Structure formats: structure tokens, C-alpha cells
Amino acid sequence: MSTHDKGYQIALEEGKKGLAEGGIPVGACIVGSDGKILGRGRNTEIQNGSRIVHGETAAFDSDHSVPQSAYQGATLYTTMSCCPMCTGAAIWFGVKRVVVGDRVNYRGPQETLEQAGIEVIVLDTEECIDLTKQLIEKSPEKWYGLIGDK
Numbered sequence: 850m851s852t853h854d855k856g857y858q859i860a861l862e863e864g865k866k867g868l869a870e871g872g873i874p875v876g877a878c879i880v881g882s883d884g885k886i887l888g889r890g891r892n893t894e895i896q897n898g899s900r901i902v903h904g905e906t907a908a909f910d911s912d913h914s915v916p917q918s919a920y921q922g923a924t925l926y927t928t929m930s931c932c933p934m935c936t937g938a939a940i941w942f943g944v945k946r947v948v949v950g951d952r953v954n955y956r957g958p959q960e961t962l963e964q965a966g967i968e969v970i971v972l973d974t975e976e977c978i979d980l981t982k983q984l985i986e987k988s989p990e991k992w993y994g995l996i997g998d999k
């Protein structure tokens with residue numbers, strides 16, 4: 850699992866789109882156990898006035914032609930450590946692994962994933978960490994209103 854993975858690249862792309870849209874810059878991508886891309890998405894809390902569309906939940910909900918069973922054993926790539934809600938989604942859909950781009954700006958309940966038997970790989974890459982740093986510099990109120998104070 851590395852920054853060369855297609856899933857990582859797509860998650861990062863989604864995160865960058867989110868930043869360009871003025872949103873919380875978190876992107877995600879789900880890759881099936883056979884390597885197929887099963888979903889992708891980004892946080893649109895600000896763009897759509899949503900409270901629950903995080904990068905990860907957007908990715909799970911992005912392609913309704915994917916049978917729910919396909920998520921079993923999949924890998925979830927996310928540019929940011931999973932929050933409690935998305936930790937629940939990862940457990941619910943049965944992914945086997947979560948690859949995290951940034952655990953520096955936010956750290957969710959990683960142990961809950963691990964206790965559920967999900968492997969967590971933390972990459973802490975400069976580019977994912979920087980996405981959130983850019984948001985905090987430009988619009989601190991967005992970050993502290995939604996995630997930064999959690």
C-alpha cells in the first residue's frame with residue numbers, strides 16, 4: 850500500500866477537487882479485493898449543506914450498481930483519518946483495510962477499526978497533510994466549525 854496505488858491517487862484527486870470547491874478537502878476511494886474501483890467521492894458538507902456526506906460515505910454511496918457484497922474485503926483509501934461515523938461505515942460494509950493519507954490534522958478512532966479486524970495503514974503524506982493545512986490557512990472557520998475542534 851503506497852502513494853502509487855490508484856486508490857490513493859483517486860482519493861487525493863477528490864480531496865483536491867474539494868479544496869478547489871471551497872469545501873473540506875477530504876477525498877476517498879474504495880478498491881475491491883480484485884482491484885476494481887468500487888467508488889470515489891469527497892466531503893461535500895459545505896458545498897451541499899450536508900452534515901453526513903464525508904469523503905468516505907460519499908465513496909460508499911457513489912455507485913449504486915455495485916452490489917453491497919463487493920465491499921467485503923475491499924480497501925478504503927481516504928486522505929484523512931476516519932471519523933467515528935465513517936469508522937462505522939467501514940465496519941458496516943466489511944472493508945478489510947483502510948489506508949489513511951493524513952492523521953496529523955485529525956485523528957479518529959483508529960483502534961475501533963483495528964478491534965473490528967480492519968488493518969489500518971497510515972501514510973501521513975505531505976500532500977494529504979497539506980490539503981488541510983491550505984484550508985486552515987485560508988478558511989480556519991470552516992475547519993474549526995466542522996472537524997478541527999473534534
Ligand SMILES: Nc1ccnc(=O)[nH]1
Pocket residue numbers: 873875891892902903904905927929930931932935955996
Ligand atoms: N476522515 C474524514 C474526516 C472528516 N471529514 C471527512 O470527510 N473525512
